Structures are given as structure tokens and as C-alpha cells.
Amino acid sequence: MITEKKRIFANYYHSDILTMSCILHIETSTDVCSVAVSNGGECVFNREDHDGPNHGVKLGVFVDEALSFCDEAALTVDAVAVSCGPGSYTGLRIGVSMAKGICYGRNIPLIAVPTLELMCVPVLLEHDAMESDALLCPMIDARRMEVYAGIYDRALQTVRPVGADIVTADTYREMLDSHPVYFFGGGAAKCMDTIGHTNARLIENIKPLARWMFPLAEKRMAAGKTEDTAYFVPFYLKDFVAKESKKLI
Secondary structure (H helix, E strand, O other): OOOHHHHHHHHHOOOOOOOOOEEEEEEOOOOOEEEEEEEOOEEEEEEEEOOOOOHHHHHHHHHHHHHHHHHHOOOOOOEEEEEOOOOOHHHHHHHHHHHHHHHHHHOOOEEEEOHHHHHHHHHHHHOOOOOOOOEEEEEEEOOOOEEEEEEEOOOOOEEEEEEEEEOOOOOOHHHHOOOOEEEEOOOOHHHHHHHOOOOEEEEOOOOOOHHHOHHHHHHHHHOOOOEOOOOOOOOOOOOOOOOOOOOOO
């Protein structure tokens, strides 16, 4: 059965009601590790660990539990969706490697879900009082006053592409002067005083989670937007820089 929330999201996204596939979802772009299964437009399985980063320990356990659930419920997994970044370099590598392994082993397609778009899903579904011209700015913390951010309208159309922003009072001023902008995600709270604009709004406790992936994954699957499993790499945005250990050997 198609849920009312899914209908609402489909309207936001200017999409027909999406597919009825069974999809395994993997999200490891931040400190949270989460795995979910959707079937017929419903999230039917969900596991989350918020005490991380523990991806190397938790992800395999969660995936095993998800696949066992599918076997017990006689569900055939049609695809694997993975949050593809930006985010933690190590987290993204772990998640994408796991997703690729499952796709190879089961000969099923790989779907890449942009992490910042994913973070917009719970905002669109659970904050109905936003102004019609509101813009959404999901943020992932990238240390100090830097964030990975993009700007979208309420139909999830890109207003400004994803970038690594060093936040100042002027970074988002052009949008803020003409629209209310809702900032959310792990990097948002630290930026609000610096942004300092009357049109800036903060939504707290928004994280990229596997249980929110299915509307975006299903839309991509319905449109045939799957990845080449052999050559797909996450969207790291910035090159990995190894830090020198402070421990003496």
C-alpha cells in the first residue's frame, strides 16, 4: 500500500507514485551507521547505531540482519541503495564497498542516493508549515566553519550545487535576502550566529538515515538511474588527507 507520506513526497518531487521494489538501503556518510529495507513503498526493517563512528563493526551485522529478515519474509531484494556523499571519507568507502559486494553477489543493481538530498526527505515530510518559497540547505560538518552544503527548493530541484563552504555572513546572503532558508544537519547549528540573517531558520536533529532513502532510491530505480557497480565511487567532494598520529611509537 502507498503511504500518505509517500504521496506527499511524490507531490513535492513532481513524480508519479514510485515503484514497488524491495530495496536494501545503506547509509554511512556520517558518524551514524544505518541500514533499512523498503518494500512496496514502506520501510519494513531498520537498524541504526548513533554511537559511532562504528561502521566497520556495525554495518556487517546490520546487513546480515536485514538480509535474514528478507529471507524470513520471503522478500527478494531487487536493488541496493547507498548514500553516496559527500561526507566522511572512511564512512563512504565502507558503505559503498558493502553495497558493491552485495550487488555483485546477488547480481542486482546499485543505486546512488546523494546524501544532502537524503537529508531533505524528513524535512519535507515532517515540516509542512514551511513557506511556499522556502529553500532547504542541508549541511554536513567539515570541521571549523566549513560545511558540505547544497541548496534545494521544496520540489528538491537544485538551486545551488553542492560545495564545500567556509561559512561567513555573506555565504548565503543572496538567497537569504529573497527567501526563507532552512538550515539543518550536523553542520548547521554552529553556523547560525555567523549567518545572522532574519530569514535563516534552523531545524535540529536531522541526520542522513537509511530509513529515509526509499523515495529517492525508488525514483532513481524507476528512471533507470543505476550505477556501474565496477566503476562507481562515492562523491567525496574533497580529497582525503591523512592526519599524522600524535602517539609516539
